[in-house]
Amino acid sequence: EAQVTQNPRYLITVTGKKLTVTCSQNMNHEYMSWYRQDPGLGLRQIYYSMNVEVTDKGDVPEGYKVSRKEKRNFPLILESPSPNQTSLYFCASRATGSGNTIYFGEGSWLTVV
Amino acid sequence: KQEVTQIPAALSVPEGENLVLNCSFTDSAIYNLQWFRQDPGKGLTSLLLIQSSQREQTSGRLNASLDKSSGRSTLYIAASQPGDSATYLCAVDDYKLSFGAGTTVTVRA
Numbered sequence: 360e361a362q363v364t365q366n367p368r369y370l371i372t373v374t375g376k377k378l379t380v381t382c383s384q385n386m387n388h389e390y391m392s393w394y395r396q397d398p399g400l401g402l403r404q405i406y407y408s409m410n411v412e413v414t415d416k417g418d419v420p421e422g423y424k425v426s427r428k429e430k431r432n433f434p435l436i437l438e439s440p441s442p443n444q445t446s447l448y449f450c451a452s453r454a455t456g457s458g459n460t461i462y463f464g465e466g467s468w469l470t471v472v
Numbered sequence: 473k474q475e476v477t478q479i480p481a482a483l484s485v486p487e488g489e490n491l492v493l494n495c496s497f498t499d500s501a502i503y504n505l506q507w508f509r510q511d512p513g514k515g516l517t518s519l520l521l522i523q524s525s526q527r528e529q530t531s532g533r534l535n536a537s538l539d540k541s542s543g544r545s546t547l548y549i550a551a552s553q554p555g556d557s558a559t560y561l562c563a564v565d566d567y568k569l570s571f572g573a574g575t576t577v578t579v580r581a
Contacts, residue, residue, distance in 0.1 A: 392569055401573035458523045461506055461563060465515040
């Protein structure tokens with residue numbers, strides 16, 4: 360079954376404590392991306408990756424890091440989380456090219472206190 | 473930078489009425505446009521994908537059109553039902569994937 364898997368699904372953490380949200384896909388997709396969703400602001404792209412070792416900033420990259428060492432994994436790293444990073448996070452993937460469906464993970468609820 | 477706008481932001485209709493949701497984008501150099509549904513606190517469910525070479529796609533009561541030259545897509549939902557209540561998002565795929573803020577639909581029984 361085609362899947363994008365995120366972990367953890369729910370997390371409450373404290374300001375400044377480094378955390379990683381993992382994302383893994385089983386479809387051999389080249390493209391992967393992270394979004395955050397906040398009320399009234401829609402889905403905003405944080406980072407995206409066109410392939411292994413190729414990453415680029417999205418619209419709201421400040422305070423986040425990513426890496427793409429393997430095709431299937433694209434972790435999102437918050438080095439020093441702050442309360443304004445409290446949000447719902449989604450990972451997505453798709454194959455490169457026209458006509459390819461975007462697949463989303465189920466989302467990760469992150470609260471920073 | 474691709475800008476995606478969805479109008480209206482919210483919509484409330486009685487059951488049985490047809491729904492028309494609009495999505496506009498600023499850069500017509502796109503691969504695809506995809507419509508999603510999102511229920512409160514949940515993930516995104518893909519509804520329809522229109523390739524850049526296509527004008528429309530249909531699935532059951534849903535029909536989506538694409539006019540690249542004018543930078544517009546419209547999602548039509550025929551004979552709405554209370555179960556159609558959700559937020560509908562359009563995603564413009566120009567390799568970056570840009571989303572509109574969504575249209576929140578309420579269908580009243």
